[in-house]
Amino acid sequence: MADPAIISKQQTAIATPYELWQKSEAIPVITGYYIEDLKTVHLEPWPGKGGLGAFVNLTGTGDADDAYVCEIPPGESLKPQKCMFEEVVFVLTGRGATNIWTDGGNKQTFEWQEGSIFSPPLNTWRQHFNGQGNKPVRFLVVTTAPLILNLFRSVDFAFNNNYVFKDRYDARRDYFSSEGKTLDMGMGKIWESNFIPDAYSFNLPDRPERGLGAKIIKFAMASNTLGIHISEFPIGMYKKAHRHGPGAHVVILSGEGYSLLWPEGKPKQKVDWHEGSMLVPPDFWFHQHFNTGNKPAKYMAKREVRWKPN
Ligand SMILES: [Fe+2]
Structure with missing residues (x-):
């Protein structure tokens, strides 16, 4: 991740704060009206995440939301991360598990597979693991990152914020397993x-x-x-x-x-x-x-x- 400094007004004259953050992550940014196949999109190493990735910023997002495709190599995991924007994960290929926790709280683990949808609650810690030793895991994540980064113009606020949204995540044991x-x-x-x-x-x-x-x-x-x-x-x-x-x-x-x-x-x-x-x-x-x-x-x-x- 880039130096978590406040993004200056001078920088925003040439690009939005969200675009500047994207650039600092140094992975491909895919644009256009559509993606022909999310499962074959070219990804590159993503040091900030610990896997591989590409941003997907299609024309129609209008800075309301965005997406990225991320891959976890066989037997590996992504870095623990929390963020002040929402993330909805759709598993494209493979299977694995995710740990969710808040500072001082117990970790909660759930398993997922191809076709699963889940959302780490807002600003909780999350770490994703590939559960297979011989195949990568690939998922699509739709986020509200553009809203948060463009509104607050602070990478530090978005990724190093200690606020706990108790109304979003109460750590109950069946949070990810109750029937709905x-x-x-x-x-x-x-x-x-x-x-x-x-x-x-x-x-x-x-x-x-x-x-x-x-x-x-x-x-x-x-x-x-x-x-x-x-x-x-x-x-x-x-x-x-x-x-x-x-x-x-x-x-x-x-x-x-x-x-x-x-x-x-x-x-x-x-x-x-x-x-x-x-x-x-x-x-x-x-x-x-x-x-x-x-x-x-x-x-x-x-x-x-x-x-x-x-
Ligand atoms: Fe529609």
Whole structure:
């Protein structure tokens, strides 16, 4: 990690504080509208993490959130770290375990595998371990780092802060193993759970009002502002064109097809996708997803939401 100094106003004239921090981490920064395959993205050694990585800053994030892909070599672990921004982890390949703790508290360990989703609670210590001796682990992490670094302009504040969010993490023994429960937030039902073992096989409820054969579930995790939902739509169908604010990271879990992205009155961009692809529709661009494959298409979306599920 870079010298944890406050980033000066003079430096911010040429780049945002978030961009300066990224540069100091000295790993690739991937841009564009989409990633064709998260599982094959080129990574380089990431001394700040202790593994390999690349930032993914797609055009549509609008500095609301960002992502990185990280790999842990066989039999190794990442460095312990805590941060004042939210992180939602999706395991792309491999299996392993994570320790979570706060200063002076006991460590809590849980195991994960390909398809698992979890979120280390805000500013808790976390350390990730590869549980295999012969294969790397690779995961995607969506974060709110741009918000925090651009607002406070301090790497020290973001990574060396002793504040403990007791309302986010109470260290109860079943924090990562309880079954979860349904919340009714007045905007549809939401499944609250701090650990999803397998996003690929999670049972999705029918939502016919969103289209014939549509299935959708929303997750609330670790009392985050980053929300998650998984959506499935059948063979030969499409999702209705719609638009919203920036930062929705859409990760394709299964199927193949394409999406159209366009700002009002402007030409359409076409993005082809398959399992492992990711796209982020830019701020208030219309977007529409089409399933052209021979099985239902399923995707997971992670995006900042404006409520606190607590
Ligand atoms: Fe959308």
